[in-house]
Amino acid sequence: MPTSSRSTNLYTVEQVRRIDQAAIREGGLPGTELMQRAATAAFAALRRIWPQARTLTVIAGSGNNGGDAFLLARLAREAQWQVQLVALGERSGGDAAAARDAWIREGGRITVADMQTRLPDADVLVDGLFGTGIARAPEGVAAHLIEAMNAFRGGRLALDVPSGLDADNGTAPGPVLRADATVSFVGWKRGLFTADGVDCCGQLELDLLGIPDPVCAGIGPDCELLEAGFANVLPPRIRNVNKGRFGHVLIIGGDIGMPGSVRLAGEAALRVGAGLVSIATRAQHIGAVVGDRPELMAMAADGPQSTEAMLARASVLAVGPGLGQGAWGHALWDKALRAGLPLVLDADGLNLLARQPLPLPATTVLTPHPGEAARLLGCDTAAIQADRFAAARALASRYACVVVLKGAGSLVAAADGRIALCPFGNPGMASAGMGDVLTGVVAGLLAQGLGAWDAACLGTLVHARAGDRAAGPRPRGMIASDLFEALRDVVNGSPS
Ligand SMILES: NC(=O)C1=CN([C@@H]2O[C@H](COP(=O)(O)OP(=O)(O)OC[C@H]3O[C@@H](n4cnc5c(N)ncnc54)[C@H](O)[C@@H]3O)[C@@H](O)[C@H]2O)[C@@H](O)CC1
Numbered sequence: 001m002p003t004s005s006r007s008t009n010l011y012t013v014e015q016v017r018r019i020d021q022a023a024i025r026e027g028g029l030p031g032t033e034l035m036q037r038a039a040t041a042a043f044a045a046l047r048r049i050w051p052q053a054r055t056l057t058v059i060a061g062s063g064n065n066g067g068d069a070f071l072l073a074r075l076a077r078e079a080q081w082q083v084q085l086v087a088l089g090e091r092s093g094g095d096a097a098a099a100r101d102a103w104i105r106e107g108g109r110i111t112v113a114d115m116q117t118r119l120p121d122a123d124v125l126v127d128g129l130f131g132t133g134i135a136r137a138p139e140g141v142a143a144h145l146i147e148a149m150n151a152f153r154g155g156r157l158a159l160d161v162p163s164g165l166d167a168d169n170g171t172a173p174g175p176v177l178r179a180d181a182t183v184s185f186v187g188w189k190r191g192l193f194t195a196d197g198v199d200c201c202g203q204l205e206l207d208l209l210g211i212p213d214p215v216c217a218g219i220g221p222d223c224e225l226l227e228a229g230f231a232n233v234l235p236p237r238i239r240n241v242n243k244g245r246f247g248h249v250l251i252i253g254g255d256i257g258m259p260g261s262v263r264l265a266g267e268a269a270l271r272v273g274a275g276l277v278s279i280a281t282r283a284q285h286i287g288a289v290v291g292d293r294p295e296l297m298a299m300a301a302d303g304p305q306s307t308e309a310m311l312a313r314a315s316v317l318a319v320g321p322g323l324g325q326g327a328w329g330h331a332l333w334d335k336a337l338r339a340g341l342p343l344v345l346d347a348d349g350l351n352l353l354a355r356q357p358l359p360l361p362a363t364t365v366l367t368p369h370p371g372e373a374a375r376l377l378g379c380d381t382a383a384i385q386a387d388r389f390a391a392a393r394a395l396a397s398r399y400a401c402v403v404v405l406k407g408a409g410s411l412v413a414a415a416d417g418r419i420a421l422c423p424f425g426n427p428g429m430a431s432a433g434m435g436d437v438l439t440g441v442v443a444g445l446l447a448q449g450l451g452a453w454d455a456a457c458l459g460t461l462v463h464a465r466a467g468d469r470a471a472g473p474r475p476r477g478m479i480a481s482d483l484f485e486a487l488r489d490v491v492n493g494s495p496s
């Protein structure tokens, strides 16, 4: 589903380094020229974002990220801005040394930071402490500087990467800058878009530094961004159709006390265009499921025969919402997995798979949150979050299916190593039933004929975009049902 372009490519830090080196070696662009371009791009972005600003506090580390900062400081001084520069350490290495020397040669002053350093007030602060070269959690003076930057009262612009963030995985093992804006260079680093990365970058801009596409050929990308435009990939409907054309989703779950989960998944499947949706649940839940949504069908899953009759009518299964892990849930789960129909597996459907790894149908999408992913991989949640990309790939490969690893910056991974990242969604979606809605959305798209990869990518995107629409500026207190109208808008490509 994603289409490759440099603005939607996500790279590992290693891949960006290889592009830098190729630009220097084959592209005829010396490192100093790249640094100058980075500083120029960042200063232009700064002026665009803070048009009234005239005073600057610049923080420079000892690597090339600091080099970018020294050159930006020069540009600002040349433009008659008042600039104060605070550096970590007495020296800079490589190309950054020349940038530091040029700053000093032209009369620029440097305050070398210590544990007592207080950052001078200014309209905007520029963070050039650490970029992609951060090697460990910041401690001592470096940690003190990051905390001081976070307490700074003006705007905060990060160069390339907010200092303290691991740009590969989006993790922050120590203090990390919370920027208002980040201008990234050469290519998007994948960690800016997932885990802690999504809270640290603020407004994101990318500058390719004029490195031509052929220089990047054959280097990555590692991953692709799902774009808003992908929401329009479902073909427009012809008029001469009937509901049978759009599939029959069977949602299986809703053990005692949990009728809401299947009700939510069922309506979500209808709202993205599934032709028919049935719910197999506990007999006592039927009234609750169809009570205010009579378009759903609901049947008691109370024995092997009734289950088989329901499976025979379905074209896609969604198994797991509220299923429980008791004998009732396990028997249904076992029958459903052996039916071989296109399948979405979520919640207790995943927990049962972790206990008993049955082979999965050829078209299967797993939708774990990090806790479920940890159970499926036999590790802990922290290990999943430490490298979400590796975890998503490992799951897709181990279970030979497509995986949606949920959480900020949801990832979609296929068994061949392909991976896509969804940059949409909001913290209002961290609430009960949102996962059930995603399950229903993906099942509803499978029912309309999309393959596992396309349904997982489009489903993740549509779910997140609907969440953003429904939340508007009020994410707190949003509930899963609030997404239904928005799902219908997004899946029809209605402008927001
Ligand atoms: N030619 C290039 O390679 C280009 C590099 N660019 C910039 O260069 C950056 C990468 O530069 P570098 O690889 O020099 O790395 P950084 O500048 O990100 O940081 C590396 C420096 O910080 C030190 N360091 C790492 N972790 C530390 C910690 N926890 N505590 C204290 N010190 C620590 C290292 O010893 C090294 O001196 C990019 O993010 C980008 O901003 C841009 O100028 C574009 C061109």
Ligand SMILES: [K+]
Pocket: 065, 127, 128, 129, 130, 131, 158, 159, 160, 161, 162, 163
């Ligand atoms: K930085």
